[in-house]
Amino acid sequence: MTDPQTLPGWRHVYSGKVRDLYVPADADGRAAGRMLVVASDRVSAFDHVLSPGIAGKGEILTTLSLWWFDRLAGGDGGRRIPNHLAADHVLDAGGDARSIIPDAVAGRAMVVRGLDMQPVECVVRGYLTGSGWAEYREHGTVCGIRLGGGLGNGDRLPEPIFTPAYKAPLGEHDENITFAQTAELVGAERAAALRDLSLEVYTRAAATAEARGLILADTKFEFGLDEDGILTLADEVLTPDSSRYWDAEAWRTGTTPSERMASFDKQIVRDWLAAAWPGQEGEPPALPAEVVARTTARYRELLERLTA
Structure with missing residues (x-):
């Protein structure tokens, strides 16, 4: 670094x-x-x-x-x-x-x-993908929340769900937790406020994205308390580093998961590195110029489509 x-x-x-x-x-x-x-x-x-x-x-x-x-x-x-x-x-x-x-x-x-930052990462999922899809296939749940049967990879959930995570100390991985565990961390009233505000922001943002031909599959928020004790949105918000965005038309017409769920983020980097550095030992290899260029183009396309 x-x-x-x-x-x-x-x-x-x-x-x-x-x-x-x-x-x-x-x-x-x-x-x-x-x-x-x-x-x-x-x-x-x-x-x-x-x-x-x-x-x-x-x-x-x-x-x-x-x-x-x-x-x-x-x-x-x-x-x-x-x-x-x-x-x-x-x-x-x-x-x-x-x-x-x-x-x-x-x-x-x-x-x-x-702000007095809250120790909870507020994740909202509107679609079934990633680690949620893996858990659903095995247990029929996402972060412990029971879902109905018959859902496929990339499918829209019946309604968005709040799946919080505990923000681990620096150098450690965040840990998915239940709503009950969130309440133990911050109190029942604040846990409910974090959930409700996260779902509201997601719903509004998803509608904005949809109007621009995009799907907001999932995202994460961070909140803190200001000097008056008001819950306040902080850090980055709804960027390709904190959210999965998909092209709505590709999602509707694609025939494979990779076609339907091509994200506007660093997935190109992840895919290349997984193939080029399978053991993940020592220092990772340098990114090829072509991978950097394609990733830059995806980030910039999202910015242009959202803000145009």
């Missing part, structure tokens, strides 16, 4: 696989009331950060998050969903961010408010 940039007025405090977090240079640790979240071009698979990165990925992720935050704040005609953007980081009429973001990371960074 490359070292984070030195940014005037900001001090680096944390780096994940994709994002770098900064606080004002004179702030006390991560307890600052304002933070800078920078999305890099890094791409990860199988718990490894790969090389090279996906050119423009950080800007695409940030642009999409800002676009969705704007719509969910009432831009889609629905009620306002509070988000963690600072007051001086908003979208103007032209869609540009006005903020105190350094020029070096302009276009791929957000100034956000500090």
Whole structure:
């Protein structure tokens, strides 16, 4: 992983696989009331950060998050969903961010408010796929939720389901948990609020995607409490790194799972790496230019189709 940039007025405090977090240079640790979240071009698979990165990925992720935050704040005609953007980081009429973001990371960074983050990753599934499909085939359930029979890989669920996960400490894998376990972690009232808000955001976003010929198969959200105790949408939202998007026409007409469920994300990278690095020992191989180019095109196509 490359070292984070030195940014005037900001001090680096944390780096994940994709994002770098900064606080004002004179702030006390991560307890600052304002933070800078920078999305890099890094791409990860199988718990490894790969090389090279996906050119423009950080800007695409940030642009999409800002676009969705704007719509969910009432831009889609629905009620306002509070988000963690600072007051001086908003979208103007032209869609540009006005903020105190350094020029070096302009276009791929957000100034956000500090929140009391909840220890639950709020996953919503509207379609049966991935690990949910594997569990359903074996047990007839998805994350312990019993589903009716006769569903196939990629099928739409009768209704979206909330399948939370416990956010594990850095370096460990998140763990799927039940709603009852969520209530034990955060209390019954807050667990219900997380579930209901997640389902609302998913439903609104899925309708927006559908109007643009896209399927939002599943997604994950993170929430925190602001200084007034209000549940607030945070981190990235509804990006190809946090969501599965499919082409609606391909889903309807495709004859194989790969045709029906070709995602607008880094699945191209995962597929190539699984074949080129089967043992997953040592350092992963460098990504070929062709894989990087195809992945970049998928990310950019999603951005263009959603925001056009």
